[in-house]
Amino acid sequence: MVSELRYDWTVGEIREILEMPFLDLMYRAQTVHRENFPANEVQISSLLSIKTGACPEDCKYCPQSAHYSTGLEKERLLSYETIIEKAKQARKIGATRFCMGAAWRNPKDRDIDFIVRVIRGVKELGLETCMTLGMLTDEQTARLAEAGLDYYNHNLDTSPEFYENIITTRNYEDRLNTISALRRHNIKICCGGILGMGESREDHASFLRQLAIINPHPESVPINMLVKVKGTPLENAPDLDPIDFIRVVATARIIMPKSVIRLSAGREKMSDEMQTLAFMAGASSIFYGTKLLTTPNSCESRDDSLLKKLGIRGLPAEMYSDEEELGIIFEKIHEGAHEDQEEHHGCFRLE
Ligand code: SAM
């Protein structure tokens, strides 16, 4: 048994794991993964931005911050009907969890009635619900819990030491306070961060420690690769070595053995081989669908063929058993693809 549930990891211990010979690290991570999860399955979530842009926070990676000119079109809070319609579509393509994000520093108390209604409506469709709305007060958290919210996504993003290089309008403590409120009210926590913002290996170790000392560990740990968006201060951040990214995924797998590690933003720019290494390292959840919140995601047809190639289950059973149906789905996705579109990693995108 390699898995050990511990909440007292030190940065030094985590760094030692991060720096293990790569093949040893992968072997240990995959062993821990198999002790705790089915070997060949990924969980599929779908994302929807329910309120887009004009966010007062200054997160240097974020296309939605009002501090930067990214050309993103702002959108008011979507209507109840639109959100439910999108949730139905997500269910149709095989998502089991519907994650809704709002570009808010925090929701206003007057927004909570609407959010509660949305949670109830999405749950009625048989989907798990996840929200990411910024910081919450204890009372707001209680209301979301009462409505039956399954998960709340609230990322620490990076190490406490590197944090002020990335965000100045709130501090680490603010994030931890919301996480404590979620724990008090028994909402499952989806908490992770972003790699590739110019942070060091020591920051990776320190960031992972912050996650691993949360007791109990976050149920879901999203590891995002920075999506470099034009107009944000991080648009020209140097690329993180893919092997170092995989090292973080594997280390997260080892030190939080019962948590689902989610390979989140950034998959669009990852090769099939890199994503495969991430699955080997213990990632077992992805966002599915052509869009994340505001940026492109790896397209469905590419994901379908990658998962199929790897023999990983995640999509509805018929996509695996019925070649003809798979063909029809591919055709639908590619419908309308014409000459002024470019193919990127097997996905057709408008130039
Ligand atoms: N406003 C809320 C908040 O910050 O908690 C919720 C939405 S916010 C967009 C959710 C998460 O998306 C952030 O915590 C961040 O980790 C991730 N994110 C935002 N922009 C990103 C980017 N360009 N690349 C990778 N991840 C990003």
Ligand code: DTB
């Ligand atoms: C998370 O950690 N990654 C997702 C989800 N939580 C909400 C969001 C990624 C957003 C990437 C940038 C965008 O599309 O706006």
Ligand code: SF4
């Ligand atoms: Fe706002 Fe969230 Fe983007 Fe930060 S990450 S600017 S809080 S939407």
